Amino acid sequence: MAEPARGALADRGATPGRDAPPAPGTPPGPGTPTARTGRWHRLRRDRTLLLMVAPAVGLLLLFTYVPLLWTTVAYLDYDPFTQGLWSSPWVGLDNFTLLFEDSRFWDAFANTLSITFIQLVLFFPVPIALALLLNSVLSDKVRGLVQSILYLPHFFSWVLVITIFQQMLGGAGLLAQQLRAHGHEGFDLMTDPGVFKFLITAQLVWKDAGWGVIVFLAALSAVNQDLYEAAAVDGANRRRRMWHVTLPALRPVVALLLVLRVGDSLTVGFEQILLQRDAVGPGASEVFDTYVWWVGIANTDYGIAAAGGLIKGAFSLVLVLIANKVAHMLGEQGVYRK
């Protein structure tokens, strides 16, 4: 979505060409029209695109920007039941102080970062690898079948996924019972805080890796087949073709998704973790989102929860800026460019 909007509104205006035929009557010369007429002209030229983007912008304003006003809750001793937003007492930074003094917050902070890192390393590459594998399958029938099987778990709810894992890998699960039936010791992967972070990553891979393939497959399908032929003619083997043709073609998409993923990275599976919190305890499993949920929704300390949410937002912003910078340094577009 960012791509056409940015292209239409900013860059292309100065270089009318194949994308935007000049409107009749007012040919935009390569000279310099005044800024005002230029802007008016561009608005008129792009009116269809602007109209198309309007609903999305409207929703964004309504559901993202308007609620931002309520972040003031973070500076209030907010009691929606008896006082409401306007009469709850102002407490300045007290909520932040309480937040930083809470050891559970720092546990959540550390867990969030480590889960983010583990998932970035262990989850992010999986759909790319799957896409490459699928792309090399020649039979459309086989490919379709494998794709469907891979997509399917995406549509399961987390409750179901975790129940399946519990039934397979839990202490009374299928594997443990099979081992016992054959005279071995059973095991219980689901209640081991040490492996929890890898367990939830495994769940994520099982559930969503197939779904993540879609974007990469789309990118792969856009690769010009002539390039492969040319490379083959030049004597490049399979590996060389992948290295010099396929991967460079995927690079912009990978960079874009990586930046988006980093920005979203502190959101590490609220429902998934909440459902398994008791199995391993908050020490291993509490993350930003579950912490905010406990403090805000369960304990009704809305002010502190809002403060926690703000901290998370600020942190995410910094991460996005860094990741985007890195993308630029690698010569990619990233999410935006100034």
Add this chain to the structure above:
Amino acid sequence: MPNSQASASTSPPSRRTFLASTAVAAAAVAGGVPLLTGCSTEEGSGKGGTTSGKELKNLLPAYAASKVADPDIPSVNGSSPGYTKAPPAAELVASVKGKPGHGGSYTMFEPLWGTPPPKNNAYYKAVDDALGATVKFQPQDGNTYGEKLGAVLASGDIADIVMIPLWEMGGRIHGAVSAKFADLGPYLSGDKVKKYPNLAAIPTAAWQMSVFGGKLRGLPMPSRPLGSVIPYYREDIFTKEGYHVPKSPAEFLALAKEITRPKSKVWACDDMWWSAQRFFGCPGEKPYYWIEKNGKLVHKVETENYLEALEWCRKLFAGGHVHPDAVAGKANDALTRFTSGQTLLYNDGEAKWYGATFEQAGVNPDFKIQGMDWFGPDGGAPVIYLDPPAQIWSFLNKNLAKVQIEEILALANFIAAPFGTKEQRLIDYGVEGVHHEMKKGVPVKNATGVRDVQDTYRFIASPQASVAYPDFPRMVEDYCGWMRRMGKFARKPLFYGMQIQEPNRYASLYTPFEDLAKDVTRGRKSIKDAQRAIGDWRSGGGDRLRDWYAGLLDENGSGA
């Protein structure tokens, strides 16, 4: 709930002197917390408090017993009366003349533990017709009710009638009750309640628990004593395998070892943390978690009993006697593990005694659930603290007009009719031939009845607690027998029967202990960690909370 308890707890408080010492006052000032100045909670304030003495007496409805049917098992040691026989439909008494409603229509927001019945089902139609008014239910998943409740109360878009249980009144919800719901005092206090005879027959102790923010706001569901946690065991399997019911925590551990056979997919028990607290005589939950020792208030987590219970439960888990799914915290399936024979012991609320019996009657005729007698730490007499006399209320929206409130109270009067009345039969069993059949002289719900006749109207109001399941007379005898035996050991906690709102700033002080208990019993944290957490609790506000309660005790006297 016997009324002897009610009258005892509403007696004028004896003014305590031991806490009025200058030491406490000095500590309170040093902590920057002024001692409680009034004995009543201010409406909608976050300061908290309780209501007692004369002020309370003026609010409470007058008690007028209603005798319809004599119980087959009378109350002993405070036990709830039991009914093992059902009067035939022709002998049922009508406690309400005509239709109580005038055609009003009301929404009700309430939890439901089960599959919601279809809308506009025959049961709703029959009851609404008898009521002369319509109740539109908005049933919510009972297990996650608290999460919805906060958001709904904050939104201001509140149903006409809202059920809120005590265990969902954490954080600021308690204060929200005072801010959002109607004062029923003008309709029910003193002799005014006589207009609603079935409400007047609700024990005073339950009404006393219904005073929120200095006003009578709740319609209580009187609870059975000692019902919040019962250690159940599979009597059928115990008999078959020759297991002996344990009589001490040590015997329990030995038996657990004997029972557990993971290879056959059998583990001794589920998570027994709630039972462990009873074995070792721990006080109850907020705000009844204080005991008095040498003139000083001691919190549950500060007692040796608490640490002993933790240690015992840790051993139970460490021995591998607890079902792995219970170790993984899948508490919702505890009953299934028990009924399927994967666990032979488990603890749960009293509702499951009937619930499991009813559910298994058709599927597994041999199934027999039984309550294990409580025992003390060394196998001697246990110390059991009584549960609150009411833990569930319905509240009426404060925006309702006077005539609407009066109509709802008339409906509540109908619904609160006791055992032996036509109204009770309709509410609990639906219509004969549609929802239940008379088999061997007792009503038995059929498939439609099981689907539609659930606790929906029941949460609007209830009569004095009884055990009335004539379809399972053995179960009634078992449960009443257990209550009668255990009643001997029951004692009232310090703030028994008092509806207490803690100040907002202490609202989340106790919350970490729920996680802590899970961590320690499952071996993820040590007893040392627990002791550290208790130290943190003291310095983080626990000591100030103690002073606050001391002030409360000083002002209002004890409920014990």
